Amino acid sequence: MKVDExxxxxxxxxxxxxxxxxxxxxDFVLEFNDDCIRCGICARLCPVDAxxxx
Amino acid sequence: MKTIKCDxxxxxxxxxxxxxxxxxxxxxxxxxLLEKKAEIGAPLRCAEGVxxxxxxxxxxxxxxxxxxxxMKGAIIKSPKGTAFQLDESKAGSEVGYVLERHLFDKAxxxxxxxxxxxxxxxxxxxxxxxxxxxxxxGVKAKQMxxxxxxxxxxxxxxxxxxxxxxxxxxxxxxxxxxxxxxCIQYRMCNLDVAPDFCEFVIGSVAPGGYVWIFPKGDGVxxxxxxxxxxxxxxxxxxxxxxxxxxxxxxxxAKAQCLExxxxxxxxxxxxxxxxxxxxxxxxxxxxxxxxxxxxxxxHACRTGMYAGKVLVECAKKxxxxxxxxxxxxxxxxxxxxxxLFRNWMAKERLATLDDDVIDDLIGxxxxxxxxxxxxxxxxxxxxxxxxxxxxxxxDLI
Ligand SMILES: Cc1cc2nc3c(=O)[nH]c(=O)nc-3n(C[C@H](O)[C@H](O)[C@H](O)COP(=O)(O)OP(=O)(O)OC[C@H]3O[C@@H](n4cnc5c(N)ncnc54)[C@H](O)[C@@H]3O)c2cc1C
Ligand code: SF4
Ligand code: SF4
Numbered sequence: 001m002k003v004d005e006x007x008x009x010x011x012x013x014x015x016x017x018x019x020x021x022x023x024x025x026x027d028f029v030l031e032f033n034d035d036c037i038r039c040g041i042c043a044r045l046c047p048v049d050a051x052x053x054x
Numbered sequence: 055m056k057t058i059k060c061d062x063x064x065x066x067x068x069x070x071x072x073x074x075x076x077x078x079x080x081x082x083x084x085x086x087l088l089e090k091k092a093e094i095g096a097p098l099r100c101a102e103g104v105x106x107x108x109x110x111x112x113x114x115x116x117x118x119x120x121x122x123x124x125m126k127g128a129i130i131k132s133p134k135g136t137a138f139q140l141d142e143s144k145a146g147s148e149v150g151y152v153l154e155r156h157l158f159d160k161a162x163x164x165x166x167x168x169x170x171x172x173x174x175x176x177x178x179x180x181x182x183x184x185x186x187x188x189x190x191x192g193v194k195a196k197q198m199x200x201x202x203x204x205x206x207x208x209x210x211x212x213x214x215x216x217x218x219x220x221x222x223x224x225x226x227x228x229x230x231x232x233x234x235x236x237c238i239q240y241r242m243c244n245l246d247v248a249p250d251f252c253e254f255v256i257g258s259v260a261p262g263g264y265v266w267i268f269p270k271g272d273g274v275x276x277x278x279x280x281x282x283x284x285x286x287x288x289x290x291x292x293x294x295x296x297x298x299x300x301x302x303x304x305x306x307a308k309a310q311c312l313e314x315x316x317x318x319x320x321x322x323x324x325x326x327x328x329x330x331x332x333x334x335x336x337x338x339x340x341x342x343x344x345x346x347x348x349x350x351x352x353h354a355c356r357t358g359m360y361a362g363k364v365l366v367e368c369a370k371k372x373x374x375x376x377x378x379x380x381x382x383x384x385x386x387x388x389x390x391x392x393x394l395f396r397n398w399m400a401k402e403r404l405a406t407l408d409d410d411v412i413d414d415l416i417g418x419x420x421x422x423x424x425x426x427x428x429x430x431x432x433x434x435x436x437x438x439x440x441x442x443x444x445x446x447x448x449d450l451i
Contacts, residue, residue, distance in 0.1 A: 011099060011316030013236055016215040019228050025216065026090070026178060026196075041231065045283040047238040047292035047316045 001042060003030050007050035014042035014051060056202040060084045062365055063193055063206040064171075065179040065219045067094045070337025070354035071212030072162035073112065077362020078210075079170035083369055086204055087163070087171050088195060090178035095159030099214075099317035100351070101239060101276050103252050103268045105150040105428075108352040112359050116151070120158035122270050125149040126250040128427045132413040133257040138420040140427050141251070149427070150252070152268050152276075153351075162355075177202075182209065182222045182333075190223055190332040208374040209333045210361055212354075215318050217339040225330055227341060231284045232402070233322035235263045235348060238292040239278030241313035246305040247275055257412040259299050261285035262405040263348075274312070280319060280348055282405060292316075321345035321401055323394040328386070329379040334361045342386060345398040346429050353390065360385040396450040397429050403443045415440065 001023075008030065015023045015030075022035040023042065043051040064075045067089035075087040091097075102122070109116055127141035127149055140149070167173055177197040183205070185191040192205035211219035217227040245267075247253065253267040262282025269275045279296040286295070300306045320341040328340040336342075337354030344350065364382040368374050407415075418439055424431045433451050437444045444451055 009238070009314060009316035010097070011318065012214070012216045013316060013318035016217050016227075016318055016320075017229065017234055021218055021221045021228075024180075024218070027092070045231075045234060045236045045318070047236045049291045049293070 001032050001036065001038075002052050002054045004050045004052070007048045009048055009050075011047070014046055017045050018042055056197075056200065058086060058202065058204045060086045060172075060204065060206050061369060062086070062208055062210060063088065063204045064210040064212055065193060066212035066214055066339070067163050067166075067173065068159060068212060068214050068337060068354060069162055069351050070214075070339070070358040071210065072159070072166045073355050073358025074210045074212055074334075074336055074361045074365075075166035075171040076162070076169045077359055078365050079166060081362065081366030081369070083366060085166075085171040086206070087166055087173045088177045088179055088193070088204070089173065089175050092176055093156070094163045094175075095156035098155055098313070098315050100155045101266050101268050101278050102153040102155050102270075103150055103266070104153060104349070104351050108356070112352075112355040114162075114355065117161060120154050120161055121151050122154045123152040123250060125152060125252055127252075129248070129251050129253040130416055130419070130427070131253065131255045132416045133255065133259045133409050134413045136413045136416045136420070138416050139251070140424065152252070152270060179213070179219055182219065193219070207332065207372070208365055208368070208379075210365070211333060211335045211339045212337055212358065214338045215320065217335070217341070220325075220333070220335045220339055223330060223333045225325070225327075225333070225335065227325060227335070227339065229320050229322060229341065232262075232282060233320055233345075234283060235280035235319045235321055236283050236292045237263075237278055237280040237317050237319060237348070238296055239276055239315050239317075240296070240300075240311045241270070241274065242277050242306070242309045242311055243272075243274045244308040244310050245273050245275050245277075246308075247273075255299070256404070257409045260295055262401075265296070265299050277306075282321075285405060319343055319348040319350065321348070321398065323398040324386075324391065327383060328357075329376055329382055331376045332374045334365070334379055334382055336361045340386075342390065342394065344429070345394065345401045346404070347397075356389060357386050392450055393430075396433070396447055399447040399450075400429065400433055400444065407443070411440070
């Protein structure tokens with residue numbers, strides 16, 4: 001997944017919503033691990049449309 | 055690698071974690087409280103509205119330091135403008151406070167520290183550690199970039215909505231799409247809103263959620279929205295709906311934004327089971343949050359307190375097995391489960407109502423003699439005219 005750093009609010013919402021627990025928010029950086037199945041849930045729920053498929 | 059040994063490690067210094075740490079430490083347990091952020095209570099992820107009654111229940115003394123405003127009432131509006139206003143003129147009205155969350159959360163963490171808990175800031179749990187027998191014996195963490203281990207007899211997962219610690223421990227905290235509300239909030243100034251009324255707008259302005267305006271004094275307010283992602287129009291996110299609401303309401307004509315924040319709330323009735331061997335989940339991490347209001351501060355404080363009390367008892371027998379931790383399950387369920395379930399059902403139904411019905415409902419509520427704005431009282435009124443809305447859970451009303 002690709003994060004638009006200009007939009008992201010670092011709210012952690014995507015982290016808690018990811019069914020694979022594949023995202024980690026460390027300070028102001030979102031990290032995605034290999035468990036991501038590209039389901040798109042995080043992108044759909046982001047309140048500021050900051051996520052997109054790479 | 056640096057290794058720290060303690061009795062209890064609590065992950066997350068929100069209200070749930072600080073309360074758990076306070077009760078553990080006060081009960082004589084060697085307690086470590088981890089917080090990944092650089093400041094407890096900030097950045098804000100909250101509208102900061104609470105009722106008052108529960109504070110005494112969890113032993114928190116109201117303190118002007120963290121109370122921003124004492125509300126005189128509440129207003130519930132439909133998108134068509136029909137409003138129900140509850141104020142002091144209704145005898146016995148129970149309204150609430152608007153907090154300064156960054157100070158409230160720090161006050162609770164301070165209480166934990168004074169009880170003896172050791173707070174470790176900028177320390178992010180990154181996984182659980184299991185012993186040779188597979189049981190959880192602590193957490194891995196990064197403290198300002200350095201990898202460390204914290205070994206403990208039990209872990210309290212108080213990591214909020216992100217709820218990763220539970221999942222690392224094998225407890226499924228995944229939510230259904232329809233049990234997630236995405237939120238965005240602006241701290242706005244130059245507002246022409248009532249200084250001591252909390253306002254809620256429900257209906258199509260916020261699919262599956264609501265818009266809130268919680269005053270912070272001096273023409274400043276928290277103006278936010280929660281929406282159910284699955285009900286939003288294609289291509290529309292929470293920000294789209296909030297911006298639209300603000301653009302259409304003349305009270306915001308001169309408004310300026312001072313702060314933007316996001317955050318999610320779960321709107322399910324809580325986890326099926328919030329304990330396992332050597333681990334307890336509290337607050338948002340346990341998905342214990344009111345599915346209609348999204349209010350979770352009181353739930354986090356209660357569950358944190360229960361967890362602390364139960365862990366102190368477990369320590370007496372040195373047994374932190376799932377079975378030994380089950381009294382925690384019983385405590386939070388006895389206190390909150392019925393209400394969480396009722397509000398979860400009500401949330402599902404309310405999300406299906408159109409603006410005309412909502413308008414009519416708010417009209418009905420205005421004509422009733424409700425003395426306290428809470429979901430229970432509102433559902434009681436709804437039940438009279440729209441029994442179908444509460445069908446299947448009437449017994450809980
Ligand atoms: C937009 C919005 C508005 C809200 N408005 C209200 C309201 O008006 N009234 C109300 O009662 N409730 C409200 N809530 C809900 C309320 O904020 C939460 O229910 C409450 O904060 C839950 O407390 P908690 O201790 O469980 O979690 P949190 O307060 O979220 O605390 C969790 C803590 O854990 C830390 N953490 C997370 N992961 C790790 C890790 N791996 N390692 C170390 N630390 C970690 C976080 O940094 C955080 O400090 C709102 C929520 C949102 C999103
Ligand atoms: S949900 Fe969106 S705004 Fe929030 S942390 Fe994820 S990408 Fe950033
Ligand atoms: S696409 Fe799905 S699996 Fe991948 S990070 Fe987003 S929510 Fe998780």
